[in-house]
Amino acid sequence: MQPKSDLAPGERTAPRSGISVRDGSKIFVGQDGNPVQALDHISFDVQDREFVSILGPSGCGKTTLLRIIGGLIELDEGEVSIDGRPVDGPGPDRAIVFQSFALLPWLDIESNVAFGLQLRGANRKERLETARQFIKMVGLEGFEKRLPKELSGGMQQRVGLARALAVDPRILLLDEPFGALDEQTRRILQEQLLEIWERERKTAVFITHSIDEALFLSDRIIVMSPRPGRVHRVIDNPLSRPRTREIERSSEYADLKAGLWDELRGMHDEVTP
Amino acid sequence: MAEVLTRDGHVASGPKRRHRPITDRRGGVIAIRLLVLALFAGVWQWLAVRSDSLLIPTFTETVDGLFQLMFQDGDLWGPLWESNKAVVIGFPVAVVTAVPIGLAMARWTYFGRFMNPWAILLLALPIAPLTPLLILGFGIGMTSRVIVVVLFCWVFIALNTRAGVRGVDPSLIEMARAFDANERQVWRFILLRGAMPGIMAGLRIGLARAIAGMVVVELLMVPAGVGGLMLRFRGQFEAGLVFAVVLAVILESVLILFAMRALERRLVPWANAAQV
Numbered sequence: 031m032q033p034k035s036d037l038a039p040g041e042r043t044a045p046r047s048g049i050s051v052r053d054g055s056k057i058f059v060g061q062d063g064n065p066v067q068a069l070d071h072i073s074f075d076v077q078d079r080e081f082v083s084i085l086g087p088s089g090c091g092k093t094t095l096l097r098i099i100g101g102l103i104e105l106d107e108g109e110v111s112i113d114g115r116p117v118d119g120p121g122p123d124r125a126i127v128f129q130s131f132a133l134l135p136w137l138d139i140e141s142n143v144a145f146g147l148q149l150r151g152a153n154r155k156e157r158l159e160t161a162r163q164f165i166k167m168v169g170l171e172g173f174e175k176r177l178p179k180e181l182s183g184g185m186q187q188r189v190g191l192a193r194a195l196a197v198d199p200r201i202l203l204l205d206e207p208f209g210a211l212d213e214q215t216r217r218i219l220q221e222q223l224l225e226i227w228e229r230e231r232k233t234a235v236f237i238t239h240s241i242d243e244a245l246f247l248s249d250r251i252i253v254m255s256p257r258p259g260r261v262h263r264v265i266d267n268p269l270s271r272p273r274t275r276e277i278e279r280s281s282e283y284a285d286l287k288a289g290l291w292d293e294l295r296g297m298h299d300e301v302t303p
Numbered sequence: 304m305a306e307v308l309t310r311d312g313h314v315a316s317g318p319k320r321r322h323r324p325i326t327d328r329r330g331g332v333i334a335i336r337l338l339v340l341a342l343f344a345g346v347w348q349w350l351a352v353r354s355d356s357l358l359i360p361t362f363t364e365t366v367d368g369l370f371q372l373m374f375q376d377g378d379l380w381g382p383l384w385e386s387n388k389a390v391v392i393g394f395p396v397a398v399v400t401a402v403p404i405g406l407a408m409a410r411w412t413y414f415g416r417f418m419n420p421w422a423i424l425l426l427a428l429p430i431a432p433l434t435p436l437l438i439l440g441f442g443i444g445m446t447s448r449v450i451v452v453v454l455f456c457w458v459f460i461a462l463n464t465r466a467g468v469r470g471v472d473p474s475l476i477e478m479a480r481a482f483d484a485n486e487r488q489v490w491r492f493i494l495l496r497g498a499m500p501g502i503m504a505g506l507r508i509g510l511a512r513a514i515a516g517m518v519v520v521e522l523l524m525v526p527a528g529v530g531g532l533m534l535r536f537r538g539q540f541e542a543g544l545v546f547a548v549v550l551a552v553i554l555e556s557v558l559i560l561f562a563m564r565a566l567e568r569r570l571v572p573w574a575n576a577a578q579v
């Protein structure tokens with residue numbers, strides 16, 4: 031299958047509902063005082079209810095990009111908007127799932143899941159009830175009163191996912207959520223995430239450096255290249271939905287994976303002197 | 304006896320015993336501590352007997368003295384309470400001022416930098432040379448004693464508070480911001496909770512310091528309480544009783560430290576408490 035719809039940097043398309051990044055640039059000051067261009071004129075769209083992966087090696091700015099969409103960092107140039115309205119800080123329409131889980135160690139699981147709701151002022155009874163629903167959804171029923179340290183990494187991330195889902199965001203931002211987990215736990219959680227997404231159908235932006243993960247989960251894959259961070263290629267993922275692990279055995283999958291790996295390997299070659 | 308067929312075909316006999324290090328066994332740590340104490344007491348006793356000096360009491364003389372002061376004539380309790388008054392007043396004063404300033408030092412970097420040299424100064428300050436100044440300014444009495452207590456513990460509370468806040472995992476703060484927390488919420492839900500172990504450590508160390516300060520001021524400036532008691536016994540060449548008073552103060556500190564650690568375990572069960 032050929033990759034379609036390469037979006038040339040800066041090319042304007044008709045604004046759709048969903049996320050829109052136009053000519054986004056971000057410069058950080060490095061430790062040595064020299065400027066580092068984390069993002070260089072990034073443009074892409076994410077449609078409503080679409081699952082998009084951002085795939086790329088370290089240093090391609092994908093984490094920065096996620097935080098910009100989430101409203102934690104601001105672009106230096108260009109704009110990012112949701113449904114046509116520019117992003118101005120975090121908001122109730124987005125929620126982030128963090129690679130390090132970021133659970134509050136002093137709260138039990140149900141309070142952790144309820145945390146986003148607590149910040150919004152929901153009263154105790156309501157937010158715990160809602161939390162319990164989502165705890166059930168991620169398969170952690172029975173663990174409500176435990177502390178995070180009593181849970182395995184995979185379980186902790188499921189708590190993080192439940193917390194993000196509990197605030198009912200339109201857009202789910204996932205920052206290499208399974209990166210800190212072992213391979214087997216990763217695969218199980220990928221399947222669980224897919225299952226939940228297929229029911230809830232949120233818009234999802236998923237950061238990863240795993241080709242398999244991107245192919246298994248997403249509708250489209252945005253490949254980014256590092257130093258400076260740029261959109262290298264945007265690839266439609268033709269694998270049919272609903273997806274099962276069977277898909278990994280198809281030759282279509284193998285071709286896609288090989289193609290993506292060629293793209294990514296090329297970037298590492300550029301970096302090596 | 305059980306017979307076991309080992310992998311290479313030999314027959315090993317004898318009960319298999321599981322070896323756990325002594326520190327894992329319940330009471331193991333306590334047993335070791337008691338052993339060390341006994342060793343210490345033994346060496347002390349031996350050295351004191353050997354030196355045969357009026358000024359170095361033996362362990363047994365000291366313990367005898369302690370019993371006498373505690374239970375026989377009960378001369379310990381009045382002075383002990385008198386001394387502790389300075390801590391009862393001084394420690395809360397220190398806490399109420401040092402914790403907010405520690406929080407402020409964490410929150411505003413410039414303020415923290417501004418306070419740093421003063422903190423170092425307070426840390427390094429030897430009290431003895433200050434005593435004439437304090438007497439001049441505040442006389443010989445409770446005021447001076449309270450001031451010294453505060454000086455002894457203030458810095459530790461403030462700096463541990465600051466460290467507690469700074470030590471909060473930044474990813475938790477980022478997470479709260481991602482869920483649209485405002486600054487007040489970040490303080491209330493993340494920073495203050497997360498800093499609790501550090502703050503409690505500061506309170507614990509500060510209280511131990513406060514007790515030390517309470518005695519020092521009585522030895523150097525205001526001969527009241529247990530300090531005064533020590534001076535009196537020294538003047539009477541009652542070395543055993545002097546050491547007995549020292550032992551009493553040490554015991555008080557140890558008991559309070561244990562109590563505070565237990566309190567910490569109740570208040571912050573999620574943290575790994577430090578060993579001091």
